[in-house]
Amino acid sequence: MFFQQVYDKSLAQGSYMVGCQKTGEAIVIDAQRDIDVYLDIAKQNNLRITHIAETHIHADFLCGSRELAVVTGAAMYLSDEGGQDWQYQFPHSGVKEGDVIRVGNLTLKVIHTPGHTPESISFLLTDHPATDKPVMIFTGDFVFVGDIGRPDLLENAAGLIGTKDVGARQMFESLKKFAALPEYVQVWPGHGAGSACGKALGAVSVSTxxxxxIRNWAFQYGEDEKGFAAYLLADQPEPPKYFSMMKHLNKTSRPLLIEVPKHSKLSETQFVAAYKxxxxxxxxxxxxxxxxxxxADSLNIQxxxxxxxxxxxxxxxxxQFILIAEDRQIDDLTRKLMRIGLDNMYGYMPEVNNLGIELQKEDVISLEVFKTYxxxxxxQIVDVRGAAEYEAGHIDGxxxxxxxxxxxHLHKISRDKQVIIYCQAGDRSAIAFSxxxxxxxxxxxxxxxxxxxWLANQRKTTGLKEITYKTA
Structure with missing residues (x-):
């Protein structure tokens, strides 16, 4: 059996290629949109991509299944679970609980695991030349290392009111299916630490x-469904605005992009004209x-x-938008953008100097100066971190x-007072300043x-009068 994980650090997203080396067939699960990585892996290992699968309709990235199917001719195996409102709206081979996908001498059994989404499925892999017992499960956004998928995204990101409570109950039941599997089965999830699809994802890429x-909090509640649901829904990170668009584009017909775009480096004249x-x-x-x-008017997104x-x-x-980025960065940044469907780049400019445009400066202050305010x-002091971070501890006032x-929420920011912003370590406050x-x-x-x-300084002094902590 051939196996390889493809991990996108920018979205903390894992996709997988699994192949039967005897027959040369391979399946790709939850493909990212820049599909050349899978074509290269297949070529290097004498494999043909014959099957493509998804664990669910994704919200955090634009899945590349359709691009990969167009290039390879592989069949797409997508969930037909969850009811009419949760069906993919383009041609595919639908699968449900108990169905088996055969890839050479490998089989992937479909398990319906709703909770994160109603149509969510997992794939239980058996490598038959070695054993007739399952060896891996691909869980998508169902079970992560140390966490489970959040059921509130449909409500909080897509505006589908009432779905999070239903999703929490479904998740509680789905976990029973997972717990019944052999304990040695490897767990390969769709995301790792840094993803907004959960709140406590582990940094390790694989588990059992x-x-x-033993370790995941979700399995420590026994039959206490209410306690489980309350903890699951509490303190989840804010879902990015683009999630609702990803849900739509991953479900319906859309333009396909089978190659990574090559964007133009703008001349000074072109840049200034576009800026104006x-x-x-x-x-x-x-x-x-x-x-x-x-x-002036540019946004600082590092x-x-x-x-x-x-x-x-x-x-x-x-x-449309223009990037200020160096030549060596542009391929990587283009890939990052196309993975969430942001394709309207007008071009890029490597520098900001010598454009005949007066530059502005950001007023960055030290801790000692900050204390005087x-x-x-x-x-007005403004904390621009997430709500859970703020509630856990923030600077008084x-x-x-x-x-x-x-x-x-610009109306909440004073135009008369001196405004001072902060986050955890400066990256988000730089965005906020811009x-x-x-x-x-x-x-x-x-x-x-x-x-x-701030906290490092507090540890050197006595008392924490200027910091407020959330209490139970």
Whole structure:
């Protein structure tokens, strides 16, 4: 048997290729949209991609199953569970509980595991030349390492009211199927640490059924369904705005993109003309470089592993945009964007200097300067972290406005007071600063050290009077 995980760190998303080396057939599960990685793996290992499968209709990335099917001619095996409202709306081979997908001498048994979504399925793999007992299960967003899939996304991201409570009950029942599997079965989930599809995902990429039954919080509630549901639904991270669009595009017909786009490097003249037309500028440089000099109205979304997620929060799917990025970055950033369907890039520019555009500077302040503003009547301190982070502990007197929804709550930011923003370690407050600057706020300072520096300093002193902690 051939097996390989493909892991996208930017979305903490795992996809899988499993093949029968005797027959040369292979299946890809939960493919990312830039499909060349699977074509290369197949070629290098003398395999043909003959089967394609998905665990559910994904919300956090644009699945590349259809692109892969067009290029390879492989059949798509997708869930027909969950009822009429949860059916894929394009041609596919539908599968349900108990169905078996044969890939050469391998079989994948379909298990309906609703909870995260009504149509969610898992695939239980048996390598028959070696054994007639199952050896792996591909769980998608059902069971993660140390956590389980959240059932509130349909309600909180897609606006389907009432689905989270139903999903929690379904998840409780689905976990019983998982717990009944042999403890030695390997668990290969759809996501790892950093994904917004759960709140406590482990950093290890693989587990076993037995390990999860001992270590995963979800298996510690016995028959206490109410307690289980309450914990499952509490303190989940904010779902990015783009999730609802992913649900739609993964379910319905859409344009396919079978190759990674090659975007144009803009000339100075082209860039300035586009900028004057109002095309949005995304500056992917480091927060330090952005602070030292940035183009007015540009947004600072650093080109790191969180790049796609924050672009999904702040861009819509109709507007064009330009990246400030170096030549060596552009392929990687393009892939990150296409994985969530952001295809409207006008072009890119490697630098901001010598464009004839006056640069602005960000007012970044130190911890010592920040302390002098605490408690002042004409100062508004804003914590731009997630709600659960804020509730767990924040600087006394700080208002909370999550950076992902900041543009929807600008009325909560004073235009008269001195505004100081902070997050955990400066990345999100850099985004927040650029959002506020783009919207005409002039009296903004960024305490870039954030809670990380604040707490480190508190440990060196006695007392924590200036920090508030949530109590049970």
């Amino acid at each position: 059924v037995g390990y999860e039954k 037309k109002g095309i949005k500028i995304i500056d992917t440089r480091s927060k330090e470089d952005f602070a030292a000099g940035f183009i 080109g790191n592993n969180s790049f796609a997620t924050w672009c999904g929060w702040l861009l819509n799917y109709e507007e 605490i408690g002042q009547e004409q100062v 700080a208002d909370h406005i999550f950076v992902g929804t900041l543009e929807d 959002i506020l600057a783009r919207n005409g706020f002039q009296n903004v300072k960024n305490f870039s050290g954030g809670m990380k520096e």
